[in-house]
Each structure stands twice: as structure tokens, then as C-alpha cells.
Amino acid sequence: MTAGRSICLALLVAGAALSACGSTAGQAPLKQAMELSVATGGISTACGLAYQTTAFQKSDLETLEATASTSATKLASVYAKNRAWIYQGESVDQIVEDSIAMLNACGLHRSAGVLSAAASRRASGTAR
Numbered sequence: 001m002t003a004g005r006s007i008c009l010a011l012l013v014a015g016a017a018l019s020a021c022g023s024t025a026g027q028a029p030l031k032q033a034m035e036l037s038v039a040t041g042g043i044s045t046a047c048g049l050a051y052q053t054t055a056f057q058k059s060d061l062e063t064l065e066a067t068a069s070t071s072a073t074k075l076a077s078v079y080a081k082n083r084a085w086i087y088q089g090e091s092v093d094q095i096v097e098d099s100i101a102m103l104n105a106c107g108l109h110r111s112a113g114v115l116s117a118a119a120s121r122r123a124s125g126t127a128r
Contacts, residue, residue, distance in 0.1 A: 028078070028086065038071070043103065046106075046108060076114060076117075079096050
């Protein structure tokens with residue numbers, strides 16, 4: 001193999017390796033994917049705890065609302081950047097819709113309102 005071919009081959013291998021780094025087209029970038037992971041995990045945990053807390057008695061959900069609102073705010077911040085990004089096979093837009101439904105179903109209505117407001121602002125083209 002000639003030196004020119006060796007250099008060409010090395011550049012092709014390096015280019016292929018570099019192109020494998022980062023998110024693919026449409027995927028949420030790593031930083032936002034990590035934020036989505038934390039936010040959706042927090043919302044799921046808060047809802048699970050809300051279901052457990054209210055299973056046998058009416059209970060105060062203030063602490064869980066605070067936790068869920070923090071996660072909802074984090075999710076809303078990613079939504080504001082690009083609601084079309086894909087994370088775990090779903091668009092951020094769909095994740096927000098699912099999260100609103102989940103939060104309302106488990107009784108964390110204030111946290112659902114945080115996401116609903118973010119979605120409404122984005123749909124109307126206004127920002128906070």
C-alpha cells in the first residue's frame with residue numbers, strides 16, 4: 001500500500017469514527033437527553049409516590065408537587081429548545097403531552113399546569 005493510500009484510509013477511518021460521535025439527526029443532543037432522562041424519571045417517581053400516598057387516604061401532595069414541578073420545569077426547558085427532538089423513540093412534544101396526562105392522572109395538577117403553560121406559550125409563539 002502506498003503512503004497516499006495509507007493516509008486516505010486513515011482519514012476515512014478517523015472520519016467514520018468522528019461521525020459516530022454525538023446524536024443522529026433529529027435526536028436530542030447529549031446534554032438535553034440527560035435533562036430529559038432526569039425530568040421524566042422525576043415525574044414518574046413523583047407520580048408513583050403520589051399513587052402510593054393517596055391509595056388509602058386523602059393526603060397532602062405538596063412535597064411531591066414541588067418535586068414534580070422541578071422536573072416539569074426541566075422538561076419544559078428542553079421543550080422550549082426543540083420540541084421535535086427525539087428521545088427514547090418519542091418526540092419531546094409527545095413526551096410533554098404524555099407527562100401532562102400522567103401528572104393529571106396521579107393528582108399532581110399544579111405540575112401538569114407547568115408543562116401545559118410551557119406548551120401553550122410555545123404553540124402561541126411567545127416565550128417567558
